[in-house]
Amino acid sequence: LITLKEAYKDYFKIGVAVNPDTLKNDGELIRTQFNSLTAENLMKPEELQPEEGRFTFEGADQIVQFAKENGMAMRGHTLLWHNQTPDWFFKDGDKTASRELALERMKTHIDTVLERYTDGFYAWDVVNEVIEDKGTDILRQSQWLEVVGEDFIEKAFQFAREASPEMGLFINDYNESHPEKRDKYYTLIKQLVDKGTPIDGVGLQAHWGLEDPSLDNIRAAIEKYASLGLTLQVTEMDVSVFNYDDRRTDLTEPTSEMLEKQAERYDAFFKLFREYSEHIDSVTLWAASDRYNWLNDFPVRGRKNWPMLFDENNQPKESFNRIT
Numbered sequence: 001l002i003t004l005k006e007a008y009k010d011y012f013k014i015g016v017a018v019n020p021d022t023l024k025n026d027g028e029l030i031r032t033q034f035n036s037l038t039a040e041n042l043m044k045p046e047e048l049q050p051e052e053g054r055f056t057f058e059g060a061d062q063i064v065q066f067a068k069e070n071g072m073a074m075r076g077h078t079l080l081w082h083n084q085t086p087d088w089f090f091k092d093g094d095k096t097a098s099r100e101l102a103l104e105r106m107k108t109h110i111d112t113v114l115e116r117y118t119d120g121f122y123a124w125d126v127v128n129e130v131i132e133d134k135g136t137d138i139l140r141q142s143q144w145l146e147v148v149g150e151d152f153i154e155k156a157f158q159f160a161r162e163a164s165p166e167m168g169l170f171i172n173d174y175n176e177s178h179p180e181k182r183d184k185y186y187t188l189i190k191q192l193v194d195k196g197t198p199i200d201g202v203g204l205q206a207h208w209g210l211e212d213p214s215l216d217n218i219r220a221a222i223e224k225y226a227s228l229g230l231t232l233q234v235t236e237m238d239v240s241v242f243n244y245d246d247r248r249t250d251l252t253e254p255t256s257e258m259l260e261k262q263a264e265r266y267d268a269f270f271k272l273f274r275e276y277s278e279h280i281d282s283v284t285l286w287a288a289s290d291r292y293n294w295l296n297d298f299p300v301r302g303r304k305n306w307p308m309l310f311d312e313n314n315q316p317k318e319s320f321n322r323i324t
């Protein structure tokens with residue numbers, strides 16, 4: 001059996017999201033199949049700096065260590081986000097922090113994290129999920145937006161560039177292939193590029209379902225973002241065996257029709273990525289197997305989604321066979 005990283009070695013890196021537990025339990029599968037790692041949670045602001053000035057690197061360091069020992073590259077996620085970010089960033093006693101104070105904390109966080117996590121890293125998500133899903137607003141309401149203002153994104157990229165001049169600096173988002181959000185995402189990125197913001201790439205999270213988004217919409221997204229001259233990375237891929245609006249909770253395992261359809265989807269996606277491999281330089285799966293992944297209880301409680309390439313016993317699924 002050929003491995004994922006061998007199958008795609010002439011095209012792009014094949015990454016996986018991990019944490020110390022999965023490295024311990026599924027280390028063999030991870031080191032055999034993948035050549036890039038992302039911390040699923042441990043490099044997010046609340047994990048790296050739970051209180052102002054108290055940085056906690058142990059868990060994140062374990063991941064970097066595993067990558068080093070196994071000759072794998074690192075993809076960093078994420079310097080700024082509205083989730084998994086402690087409130088202290090935005091507070092001054094019981095008042096809201098001033099713009100200056102919030103910017104100073106942003107800079108300290110970015111400087112400190114990139115000082116430690118540049119060596120061995122090819123990219124970092126500088127901002128995550130800043131686009132608003134609904135309506136006409138481009139930017140999502142967030143504490144960064146409220147406290148700093150619209151230029152918080154440019155500032156973050158500038159601080160990141162100063163801290164780590166060679167790093168691939170990315171913006172990252174989901175629903176990146178849905179027409180309306182795609183246009184907003186494009187508009188924001190184009191504005192950043194036109195202003196000379198030091199941005200290198202666009203992340204497509206790729207949390208996809210059995211039918212949605214369509215292949216055409218994904219292709220259109222890739223073409224649109226690539227037209228800006230930036231590198232693309234697929235950053236958090238999973239393909240649920242359900243459609244998003246299917247809320248059933250009665251299945252204890254996926255049907256063979258679901259697994260077949262899922263395999264067709266993975267196959268079509270990876271063919272598309274290969275077609276655009278001049279622009280796409282890494283594809284990260286958001287877990288190694290159906291045994292453990294964030295969709296085991298989300299978005300529908302008490303239901304698995306069986307979205308990965310390996311099954312609950314870490315055995316290759318039809319989706320794996322099709323793309324290798």
Ligand code: XIL
Nearest residue numbers: 040041077128129174205236293294
């Ligand atoms: C998820 C993790 O997988 C979960 O373990 C955690 O509870 C919540 O965050 N978009 C992102 C990722 O950018 O950071 C999220 O990861 C999944 C959605």
